[in-house]
Amino acid sequence: MTDLLIRGGTVVAATGSRRADVVVTGGRIDSVETDLSGLASSAREVVDAEGLLVLPGVIDVHTHTRVATDTEPDRFFQDSVAAAFGGTTTFLSFNNPGTGSSAAAARSLRTGLREWRSATESDSAIDYGVSLAITGSHENVGEDLPRVIDAGVPTCKAFMVFEFRLPDPQLLDAMRVMGASGGMLEVHCEDPALVDSAVAQALQRGNTAARYHAPTRTTEAEAVATRRAMEMARTAGAPVYVVHLSSAPALEEVRRAQASGVGAFAETCPHYLTLDDSLYDQPNELDVACAIISPPLRSPADRDALWGGLADGSLSIVATDHVPDRRSVEKAEATLGVSFDKISNGAPGIETLLALVYSGGVARKRITVERMVDLLSTTPARLFGFGSKGAIEPGRDADIVLFDPDAQRVIHASDLHHTSDYTPYEGMPVSGAVRSVFVRGRAVIREGAFVGRRGFGRFIERRTASN
Numbered sequence: 001m002t003d004l005l006i007r008g009g010t011v012v013a014a015t016g017s018r019r020a021d022v023v024v025t026g027g028r029i030d031s032v033e034t035d036l037s038g039l040a041s042s043a044r045e046v047v048d049a050e051g052l053l054v055l056p057g058v059i060d061v062h063t064h065t066r067v068a069t070d071t072e073p074d075r076f077f078q079d080s081v082a083a084a085f086g087g088t089t090t091f092l093s094f095n096n097p098g099t100g101s102s103a104a105a106a107r108s109l110r111t112g113l114r115e116w117r118s119a120t121e122s123d124s125a126i127d128y129g130v131s132l133a134i135t136g137s138h139e140n141v142g143e144d145l146p147r148v149i150d151a152g153v154p155t156c157k158a159f160m161v162f163e164f165r166l167p168d169p170q171l172l173d174a175m176r177v178m179g180a181s182g183g184m185l186e187v188h189c190e191d192p193a194l195v196d197s198a199v200a201q202a203l204q205r206g207n208t209a210a211r212y213h214a215p216t217r218t219t220e221a222e223a224v225a226t227r228r229a230m231e232m233a234r235t236a237g238a239p240v241y242v243v244h245l246s247s248a249p250a251l252e253e254v255r256r257a258q259a260s261g262v263g264a265f266a267e268t269c270p271h272y273l274t275l276d277d278s279l280y281d282q283p284n285e286l287d288v289a290c291a292i293i294s295p296p297l298r299s300p301a302d303r304d305a306l307w308g309g310l311a312d313g314s315l316s317i318v319a320t321d322h323v324p325d326r327r328s329v330e331k332a333e334a335t336l337g338v339s340f341d342k343i344s345n346g347a348p349g350i351e352t353l354l355a356l357v358y359s360g361g362v363a364r365k366r367i368t369v370e371r372m373v374d375l376l377s378t379t380p381a382r383l384f385g386f387g388s389k390g391a392i393e394p395g396r397d398a399d400i401v402l403f404d405p406d407a408q409r410v411i412h413a414s415d416l417h418h419t420s421d422y423t424p425y426e427g428m429p430v431s432g433a434v435r436s437v438f439v440r441g442r443a444v445i446r447e448g449a450f451v452g453r454r455g456f457g458r459f460i461e462r463r464t465a466s467n
Contacts, residue, residue: 002043003027003441005036009049009402011392013056014374022054024398027440031394049402052435055373056392057089057399058354059380061131061155062243062267062319064346065093066419067119075419077454079324079350080124082418084444084452086351087434089399090127090389090460093120094157106137109144113153117459124457125450126439127389127399131155131186134174135164141174146181152461154178154385157186157243160225161195161294172232179238182464184265184383186241189225189250190217190295199341208339210288211280214296216341222295223249230257230264239263241383244321246272246295248305255314265383267317268306270349270356271424276300279424289334290327290422294345307366310375316383318357318375322350327422348420352411354403359430363405385462398441407433417450 004024011020011032021036022029023043040046065079066072083091095105095116105112109132116130132148134141134156145156158166158174166174175185198216202208226242230253233240245251245266257264277298279291291297309315323346325331330344357376361367367375381390388397411425437445444452 002030002039003045004398004438005039005043005046006049006054006400006402007037007040007046009052009054011054012369012373013391013393014370014378016370022392022400024438024441027398027442029392029394029396029398032392047402047436051404051406053369053403053405054392055087055401055403056377056390057401057437057439058087058376059384059386059389060088060091060320060322060350060353061317061380061384062269063091063093063322063350064096064324065091065322065350066324067116068123075324076120076123077125078417078419079322080126080128080457081450081452082351082416084126084437084450085417085434087354087401087403087437088126088350089401089437089439090129090386091350092129092131092384094131094133096133106135107139109134109138109141109148113148113151120459122455125444125452125454126457127460128457129153129460129462131157134158134166136166136170137164141170142177145174145177145183149178149181149183152463154183154462154464155186155241156183157188159188160229161188161190161192165192168228168232172236175232175236175238175240179236184239184241186243187229188244189222189229189242191221191225194218194221194224203339203341210285210292210334210340210343213292213340213343214277214280217294217296219247219249219298219302222247223253226250226253230254230262233257233264234262239265242266244269244272244295245306245315247298247302251305251309251314258314265316266314267319268309268315269319269321270353271347272298272306273303273318274356274360274428275424276303285334286327286331289331289343290347290424292340292343292345293347307361310361311367311371316375316379318353319380320349320353321346322348324348324419326420347424348418348422349424351416351418352423352425354401354434355411355430355432356425358403358432363431385464386460387463398438400438401434402436404433404435405431407431409433
């Protein structure tokens with residue numbers, strides 16, 4: 001018996017769109033044809049998608065969702081629910097240093113993986129995975145990396161900056177080992193010498209307010225580090241993935257590497273595509289602190305360049321870099337005299353990815369709806385090893401979003417479901433709205449209401465990062 005028949009919608013793929021019906025059996029897509037109405041009488045559920053886009057579920061490959069604690073037992077689950085409301089059916093999180101992992105996990109990648117999996121078991125409403133963070137404190141990285149790749153984690157992240165950075169020699173070694181083992185290293189590209197020097201000078205001058213965050217993390221610092229990461233990848237003969245690329249100069253470094261044959265990939269984020277550095281000129285210190293993100297928000301010219309990179313293919317993915325900081329807690333330290341370099345970096349965004357890319361990209365004709373699907377679903381599945389996801393085609397997981405392209409709404413934190421108490425997109429009008437979401441054929445969001453359950457989401461073991 002057919003489990004689900006979705007009728008009359010416009011099915012969107014990276015290669016084209018067509019009006020079609022979709023049949024789901026056993027959690028997977030069984031068929032996609034122009035008219036499957038003859039199966040309606042035998043289907044357990046029939047959904048009318050007339051006037052809606054039928055999209056593959058969004059795969060958000062960059063989040064910092066935080067695991068549950070005794071004092072905050074629902075935060076991982078709640079952010080998975082928020083993701084579902086936004087049309088995301090699978091997400092990757094990082095086990096970042098400084099977020100509650102043990103001292104043993106700070107020394108061992110395998111211990112960190114075991115701890116993270118234990119902490120998140122049966123806690124997500126949608127499918128999920130992890131990319132491990134490699135820091136300078138980790139021991140036996142060359143030995144551990146092939147083992148974590150064998151355990152279904154073929155992507156790891158290294159920082160070129162911050163106190164937990166991975167020094168260049170170790171970063172190059174990690175890139176080599178991951179490439180040889182079928183993995184891919186993700187890199188946060190900011191030059192530590194340029195950033196640390198600028199921060200020190202600002203503090204020496206007494207420039208401690210939140211607005212001094214952006215001037216200390218320049219586009220030059222991002223471009224220099226990006227160029228270095230590209231050369232390491234060339235030397236290692238391995239792929240490299242630049243996270244949260246924010247500026248035109250850094251994008252040019254990626255383009256040069258791609259043109260010369262380096263396996264270089266890069267993502268950008270909705271905040272770089274929709275906001276700009278004018279937020280650092282706000283008079284309210286707390287408002288400015290809520291925009292402390294690294295790399296920082298850039299100029300409108302940089303923003304336009306990023307949309308160009310998405311359109312021409314030099315940028316491969318849009319992901320959120322979601323950090324569930326709260327205005328009333330982490331960001332509020334700015335009102336207590338804490339200097340800008342000590343304020344928690346990041347902003348929430350796990351629920352607004354699809355809305356912002358559709359509204360800012362498709363509705364404004366910067367990209368096509370097919371390109372949006374490629375950026376948010378198909379390429380993330382391919383690059384990050386989600387082989388059964390990323391497209392609406394027979395044999396794939398039935399991760400499906402019914403999206404109303406004609407809806408108009410305004411983003412307000414009070415309407416969102418994440419664990420944060422603010423959104424950087426407060427008051428922003430957007431086009432389009434998620435109506436229903438299915439994960440492996442099971443409804444998680446139905447007509448704007450959560451109907452899923454905690455623990456339904458599965459940890460996805462990814463065999464390889466395809467490039």
